[in-house]
Amino acid sequence: xxAVEDVTNQDRANQVSDVVVRFAGDSGxxxxxxxxNFTEATxxxxxxxxxxxxxxxxxxxxxxxxxxxxxxxxxxxSEDVTTAGDDVDVLIAMNPAALITNLKDLVAGGxxxxxxxxxTDKNLRRAGYTSNPIEDGxxxxxxxxxxxxxxQVLESVKPFGLSHxxxxxxxxxxxxxxxxxxxxRDRNVTISSLQKKFVSKPEIxxxxxxxxxxxxxxxxxxxxxxxxxxxxxPRANVAPGLYRNTTGSEALAYGLLAGGQLAELSITFAxxxxxPASSLLHTLxxxxxxxxxxFQAEDEIAAVCAAIGASFAGSLGIxxxxxxxxxxxxxxxxxxxxxxxxxxxxxxxRGGPSTGLPTKTExxxxxxxxxxxxxxxxxxxISASTSVDCFEVAxxxxxxxxxxxxxxxxxxxxxxxxxxxxxxxPDINDYEPFPVEFETNTEGFxxxxxxxxxxxxxxxxxxxxxxxxRIGGIEKDxxxxxxxxxxxxxxxxxxxRQDKIEGxxxxxxxxxxxxxxxxxxxxxxxxxxxxxxxxxxxxxxxxEKLDVSHIQVRYLNPLPKNLGDLLASYDQVLIPEMNKGQxxxxxxxxxxxxxxxxxxxxxxxxxxxxxxxxxxxLLET
Amino acid sequence: MNAPVQNFTAKDFATDQEVRxxxxxxxxxxxxxxxxxxxxxxxxxxxxxFVSGIGCSSRFPYYMNTYGFHTIHGxxxxxxxGVKLSNPELDVWVVTxxxxxxxxxxxxxxxxxxxNVDLQILLFNNEIYGLTKGQYSPTSKVGTTSPxxxxxxxxxxxxxCVFALGVGARFVARTIDTxxxxxxxxxxxxxxxxxxxxxxxxxNCPVYNDGIFDQIKDKKTAADTRLVLEHGxxxxxxxxxxxxxxxxxxxxxxxxVVIGEDGVTEDDLIVHDENNKVxxxxxxxxxxxxxxEPIGVIYCEPTAPSYTDDVYQQRIVVRESRGPADLNSLxxxxxxxxxx
Numbered sequence: 001x002x003a004v005e006d007v008t009n010q011d012r013a014n015q016v017s018d019v020v021v022r023f024a025g026d027s028g029x030x031x032x033x034x035x036x037n038f039t040e041a042t043x044x045x046x047x048x049x050x051x052x053x054x055x056x057x058x059x060x061x062x063x064x065x066x067x068x069x070x071x072x073x074x075x076x077x078s079e080d081v082t083t084a085g086d087d088v089d090v091l092i093a094m095n096p097a098a099l100i101t102n103l104k105d106l107v108a109g110g111x112x113x114x115x116x117x118x119x120t121d122k123n124l125r126r127a128g129y130t131s132n133p134i135e136d137g138x139x140x141x142x143x144x145x146x147x148x149x150x151x152q153v154l155e156s157v158k159p160f161g162l163s164h165x166x167x168x169x170x171x172x173x174x175x176x177x178x179x180x181x182x183x184x185r186d187r188n189v190t191i192s193s194l195q196k197k198f199v200s201k202p203e204i205x206x207x208x209x210x211x212x213x214x215x216x217x218x219x220x221x222x223x224x225x226x227x228x229x230x231x232x233x234p235r236a237n238v239a240p241g242l243y244r245n246t247t248g249s250e251a252l253a254y255g256l257l258a259g260g261q262l263a264e265l266s267i268t269f270a271x272x273x274x275x276p277a278s279s280l281l282h283t284l285x286x287x288x289x290x291x292x293x294x295f296q297a298e299d300e301i302a303a304v305c306a307a308i309g310a311s312f313a314g315s316l317g318i319x320x321x322x323x324x325x326x327x328x329x330x331x332x333x334x335x336x337x338x339x340x341x342x343x344x345x346x347x348x349x350r351g352g353p354s355t356g357l358p359t360k361t362e363x364x365x366x367x368x369x370x371x372x373x374x375x376x377x378x379x380x381x382i383s384a385s386t387s388v389d390c391f392e393v394a395x396x397x398x399x400x401x402x403x404x405x406x407x408x409x410x411x412x413x414x415x416x417x418x419x420x421x422x423x424x425x426p427d428i429n430d431y432e433p434f435p436v437e438f439e440t441n442t443e444g445f446x447x448x449x450x451x452x453x454x455x456x457x458x459x460x461x462x463x464x465x466x467x468x469x470r471i472g473g474i475e476k477d478x479x480x481x482x483x484x485x486x487x488x489x490x491x492x493x494x495x496x497r498q499d500k501i502e503g504x505x506x507x508x509x510x511x512x513x514x515x516x517x518x519x520x521x522x523x524x525x526x527x528x529x530x531x532x533x534x535x536x537x538x539x540x541x542x543x544e545k546l547d548v549s550h551i552q553v554r555y556l557n558p559l560p561k562n563l564g565d566l567l568a569s570y571d572q573v574l575i576p577e578m579n580k581g582q583x584x585x586x587x588x589x590x591x592x593x594x595x596x597x598x599x600x601x602x603x604x605x606x607x608x609x610x611x612x613x614x615x616x617x618l619l620e621t
Numbered sequence: 622m623n624a625p626v627q628n629f630t631a632k633d634f635a636t637d638q639e640v641r642x643x644x645x646x647x648x649x650x651x652x653x654x655x656x657x658x659x660x661x662x663x664x665x666x667x668x669x670x671f672v673s674g675i676g677c678s679s680r681f682p683y684y685m686n687t688y689g690f691h692t693i694h695g696x697x698x699x700x701x702x703g704v705k706l707s708n709p710e711l712d713v714w715v716v717t718x719x720x721x722x723x724x725x726x727x728x729x730x731x732x733x734x735x736x737n738v739d740l741q742i743l744l745f746n747n748e749i750y751g752l753t754k755g756q757y758s759p760t761s762k763v764g765t766t767s768p769x770x771x772x773x774x775x776x777x778x779x780x781x782c783v784f785a786l787g788v789g790a791r792f793v794a795r796t797i798d799t800x801x802x803x804x805x806x807x808x809x810x811x812x813x814x815x816x817x818x819x820x821x822x823x824x825n826c827p828v829y830n831d832g833i834f835d836q837i838k839d840k841k842t843a844a845d846t847r848l849v850l851e852h853g854x855x856x857x858x859x860x861x862x863x864x865x866x867x868x869x870x871x872x873x874x875x876x877x878v879v880i881g882e883d884g885v886t887e888d889d890l891i892v893h894d895e896n897n898k899v900x901x902x903x904x905x906x907x908x909x910x911x912x913x914e915p916i917g918v919i920y921c922e923p924t925a926p927s928y929t930d931d932v933y934q935q936r937i938v939v940r941e942s943r944g945p946a947d948l949n950s951l952x953x954x955x956x957x958x959x960x961x
Binding site for chain 1: 636638666667668670675682683685690691693696702705708710728729732932939943944945946948956957958960961
């Protein structure tokens with residue numbers, strides 16, 4: 001929380017430019033819902049924001065267990081916000097487990113609101129406390145607001161006659177009401193969303209609303225400790241227009257729908273449930289009014305195969321998964337490379353290897369995307385940098401897949417999928433359509449015919465009279481498309497498949513600089529969800545007059561044609577990645593540039609200051 | 622190019638590709654029967670799609686002048702599901718074998734049958750891996766010697782039709798590679814069936830498993846080794862159809878009886894009913910040497926809706942309730958706010 005300078009009004013003491021708030025509680029405490037409601041109110045208030053939900057892999061861990069703590073973090077402020085924030089200014093801890101697991105991220109002097117009713121001997125023991133932290137001085141470095149929240153909640157929902165179980169569940173809304181008072185947020189959006197959510201159970205809606213209002217009233221009626229007053233966070237100066245909040249996975253789903261429309265294709269989306277990729281399947285399966293068929297297959301392999309079958313039949317096949325599932329799809333992706341059919345493979349990356357950290361984020365499937373198949377099977381790989389960017393990248397993936405008749409891997413990750421940010425809503429009519437032209441001409445037809453410029457194979461869909469043909473995984477004759485085991489032909493076809501993918505570099509934008517100059521002492525190169533932290537770190541360093549720029553690479557294969565020259569124009573190159581250095585290996589081997597790595601694989605996104613300090617240490621040497 | 626389908630002959634369904642099966646392979650006979658059948662189905666050639674996996678049988682699409690996709694090992698049912706989901710107007714055939722369809726692709730076979738995707742699935746069962754040079758397969762009889770089982774295989778084989786019924790197939794039939802007169806009407810029935818139709822074809826591999834079905838195929842023994850199923854007809858077999866199948870009410874098992882012996886009349890025999898699943902399951906399990914092996918339509922449940930029909934039906938219902946799709950309104954559908 002940083003104080004805003006040049007503030008002259010009487011609220012000076014409580015006026016801040018940005019704040020990080022984290023709600024933490026049991027996985028059954030409704031912290032995600034609380035966070036989402038607070039986010040909505042904050043967006044409507046006019047702050048720029050970013051959020052990051054951090055939930056456990058267990059669906060309902062035993063109450064009070066540290067591994068069952070679910071947290072939701074929001075960073076909001078009056079300037080542009082691109083990450084969910086480094087350190088927490090305000091921590092809401094619904095129980096001792098939430099306190100012990102999150103306290104390390106709270107800044108000295110930060111505010112911590114605790115439900116004292118949850119600090120029972122049993123809960124304290126389960127969290128690993130030998131004495132009560134509210135009383136033993138552990139929290140002396142912080143400003144503590146101890147409230148018997150559970151008791152307050154039970155009191156406030158008494159008139160609604162709920163059972164104890166349901167009454168206690170309202171405590172997240174009570175707490176939200178209190179936090180809304182703290183930041184002067186409007187409760188009306190939450191009230192109407194509660195009414196909508198519990199439309200068939202009005203007594204539950206009323207109880208939650210009463211709890212929300214009671215929490216707010218509690219704070220307002222001066223029962224808060226002295227010195228704790230409403231914070232003013234000035235509205236951000238954001239571009240005018242119509243906004244909504246979006247997670248990356250929603251934006252990606254909508255981008256796929258948009259791309260299908262622009263390509264004038266129906267979509268067959270075939271997937272198998274896997275964290276954190278499933279939300280794409282959920283979102284798209286609820287959009288049957290669009291030209292999309294969704295299919296929950298029996299396994300990952302069936303999902304990609306059904307998508308390939310759909311592409312063969314003239315729809316756009318799309319499959320999605322996370323690293324382990326993509327491994328299972330590898331053979332079929334090579335079939336799509338060999339048969340030169342369009343296909344989109346979305347990988348929402350998570351911590352690995354194997355089951356790894358299903359709910360945590362990582363960027364460690366880049367090597368898999370680039371190289372993780374048998375034989376020489378090159379394909380385009382592109383990545384999304386922000387939640388909102390997922391929309392654009394999804395459209396671009398479809399453009400490339402259909403223009404070049406190739407599978408395309410789109411890399412997202414657990415952070416992007418779940419993190420939300422405000423989205424200045426695009427108008428689909430502003431996008432240039434790229435309609436697919438199916439082959440219909442029988443004159444001289446061969447399934448091996450291709451566009452001489454793009455080298456894309458013709459797409460002749462079943463149902464077209466006179467174009468009956470066979471394709472398959474066996475090597476095909478360059479001219480006729482018939483099976484061929486000829487050695488010269490295999491050389492020629494392998495070269496051709498490579499040339500086609502490399503040639504895509506002529507059809508993608510040149511690499512631009514996201515922030516800073518086109519040359520200088522240092523450039524920080526990012527791809528994927530590290531965008532936000534890199535951007536803020538570079539911005540802060542530039543405010544300190546450091547010579548550092550930011551390049552964000554969307555196209556990972558083929559790389560933009562000017563990237564090598566551009567990188568060579570800086571004295572130093574720093575590449576932060578949430579893996580052990582996969583992109584940096586690519587850059588070093590491709591351009592012979594002595595780039596420096598910054599690796600993090602903790603399952604958590606980079607903090608701004610981690611990148612800031614890497615920048616500073618490189619510039620000092 | 623737009624010639625009416627009824628003017629086509631078997632030749633119009635042959636491709637210019639050299640057929641590369643071993644001399645004497647049962648696949649030749651199947652190919653010929655199917656090429657001959659195609660013009661009779663009344664479906665335009667461009668609407669026919671053959672999808673296969675890997676193995677000898679899976680070369681089939683290359684020899685059919687229709688649309689065809691030779692995919693990867695075991696995955697043809699999944700690819701074919703995608704084809705049908707994308708365009709339900711297409712008439713989709715899956716050609717697979719015992720290894721492709723029941724071993725590496727067993728999971729897909731379960732689910733394509735359970736879902737009842739509207740496909741014709743032809744499983745060429747030669748009880749051996751041919752293309753990889755003769756290893757035993759999941760349908761090989763116990764004791765099969767092969768390069769990978771030099772001392773004889775020891776694991777229990779599965780019966781494809783029993784498997785298919787077990788996972789919920791609504792159309793299950795069996796026929797024989799060289800019996801064109803039997804195969805053609807069975808395939809016609811399979812084609813007419815809405816939903817997944819599963820046809821096991823006993824197919825001889827002359828190189829790695831020669832003669833495995835000889836007892837059933839040989840004209841001299843066939844009368845006693847085949848049980849030719851006909852809906853509504855009693856289960857009889859043998860020369861002059863003097864033998865039959867009866868249910869023993871005490872053991873609930875089938876037994877072979879001879880009409881005229883021990884007071885047995887035709888009225889004592891089981892009458893084949895394609896719609897009776899319990900009967901179908903019992904029939905599918907019959908095997909030599911204790912029983913003749915049934916061929917023909919073992920089970921047919923014509924009223925079940927196909928998966929693809931339901932997918933599109935659901936879509937129609939959703940569209941009627943939600944109105945036309947509009948991406949701009951979808952994006953603006955939730956909570957929005959304006960910054961001025």
